[in-house]
Amino acid sequence: MRTTSSLVKLGIFAAVTLFATSVLALTIANVQVGAKATYRAVFTDATGVLAGQDVRIAGVRVGEVTEVRVGDDRSTAVVEFTVLKSSVLTQGTEATLKYRNLVGQRYLALSQGSGSATALADGATIPLPRTHPALDLTVLFNGFKPLFAALSPQDVNELSGLIVQTLQGEGGDINTLLERTASLTAAIADRDAVIGRTVDNLTAVLGTVEAHDDQLLAFIDQLQRFTGGLAEDREAIGRTLSGINALSAETADLLVTTRPLVKEDVAQLRTLAATLNKPANVREFEAFIKDVPGRLETLTRTATYGSWFNFYLCQFDVKSPILPGVSPSYAVAAERCS
The missing domain is CATH 2.40.30 (Elongation Factor Tu (Ef-tu); domain 3)
Structure with missing residues (x-):
C-alpha cells in the first residue's frame, strides 16, 4: 500500500511538473x-x-x-x-x-x-x-548622423526607437520626440564646452613647445643619433644578448650545483657564530684584528721582491733530546733584527 501511494504521488508530481514546464516553454517560444x-x-x-x-x-x-x-x-x-x-x-x-x-x-x-x-x-x-x-528610414536617420556621432550607444538606441515608434504611431507624440532630442542636444552642447576648454589647453601646450623649439629639435637630433648608433651596432648587441643568455644559463647551473654546499655552509655559520661569541674567543679575535694591519704591512714589504719571500735568520734555539738540559741558541745583533 505504501509503495502504491508513493507511486501515485510521484505520478501526480511528474504530471504537474510536465504541465508547468510545457506552459513555460510555450510562453518563452511565444507559441x-x-x-x-x-x-x-x-x-x-x-x-x-x-x-x-x-x-x-x-x-x-x-x-x-x-x-x-x-x-x-x-x-x-x-x-x-x-x-x-x-x-x-x-x-x-x-x-x-x-x-x-x-x-x-x-x-x-x-x-x-x-x-x-x-x-x-x-x-x-x-x-x-x-x-x-x-x-524608409534611411534618409531620416542620415539626417541624424551628426547627433548620433556625439551620443552614447544607449542614447542612440533610445532616440532611434522613439523616432520609429512616433512615426509608426506606437509611441508618444511629436512633442515627446522633440523634447528628447532637445535634451540630447543640450548634453552635446555641454560637451562642446569641455571640448573648447581642451582645445584652449592644447593651444597653451603647443605654445610652450614652440617656445622650446631649439631644445626639442636638439633632443630629436640626439635621439636620432642614438637610435642610429643602436642600428649600426645591432649585430654586436645581438651577440651580447646571446652571451647574456648563455651566462644566465651557466649561472643557473652553477646555483643548482652549489646550492647543497651553500646550504651546508650556512648551517655551519651558526656554529661558527656561537663559537666566536664566547668571551675568550671574542678577546682573541679582537687582538687578532688589532694586529692584522701591522702584520699585513710586514708581509707586504717582504713580498715586494717578487713572487717569493726573503727571510733573514736573526735567532734560533736548539733543543736536543740526546743532551737533556743543553739548549744552545744563536742571536744576530744586526740592525734589521732589532
Whole structure:
C-alpha cells in the first residue's frame, strides 16, 4: 500500500511538473495554441519580411508570417500569414509592414479600416489599395548622423526607437520626440564646452613647445643619433644578448650545483657564530684584528721582491733530546733584527 501511494504521488508530481514546464516553454517560444486561418496581403515592397515574423493587432501577437513571394504581376509582393480564428479579420482590415527594431526586422500590423465589417473568409487576400507602403528610414536617420556621432550607444538606441515608434504611431507624440532630442542636444552642447576648454589647453601646450623649439629639435637630433648608433651596432648587441643568455644559463647551473654546499655552509655559520661569541674567543679575535694591519704591512714589504719571500735568520734555539738540559741558541745583533 505504501509503495502504491508513493507511486501515485510521484505520478501526480511528474504530471504537474510536465504541465508547468510545457506552459513555460510555450510562453518563452511565444507559441500560440488554437485554430488558425490563413490570409494573404499584397504589398508594393516587402523588403526585410521573412517567414516566422510576427503578425500583430494593436501590438498583440496573433499570428506569424508563413511565406513571402512575388505576385503574379511581377511588380508586387504577396505575404501569406496565419492568424488565430479568435481574432476575426473583416473586409475593412488594413495591413501595414512596420519596423520592429533598428536592425531591420519587420512585422505585419493589422488594423480595422473604414471598410465593411463583414468577416474575411479563410484564404482571402487583403488587396493592395488597403495597404500602406513600407516606411524608409534611411534618409531620416542620415539626417541624424551628426547627433548620433556625439551620443552614447544607449542614447542612440533610445532616440532611434522613439523616432520609429512616433512615426509608426506606437509611441508618444511629436512633442515627446522633440523634447528628447532637445535634451540630447543640450548634453552635446555641454560637451562642446569641455571640448573648447581642451582645445584652449592644447593651444597653451603647443605654445610652450614652440617656445622650446631649439631644445626639442636638439633632443630629436640626439635621439636620432642614438637610435642610429643602436642600428649600426645591432649585430654586436645581438651577440651580447646571446652571451647574456648563455651566462644566465651557466649561472643557473652553477646555483643548482652549489646550492647543497651553500646550504651546508650556512648551517655551519651558526656554529661558527656561537663559537666566536664566547668571551675568550671574542678577546682573541679582537687582538687578532688589532694586529692584522701591522702584520699585513710586514708581509707586504717582504713580498715586494717578487713572487717569493726573503727571510733573514736573526735567532734560533736548539733543543736536543740526546743532551737533556743543553739548549744552545744563536742571536744576530744586526740592525734589521732589532
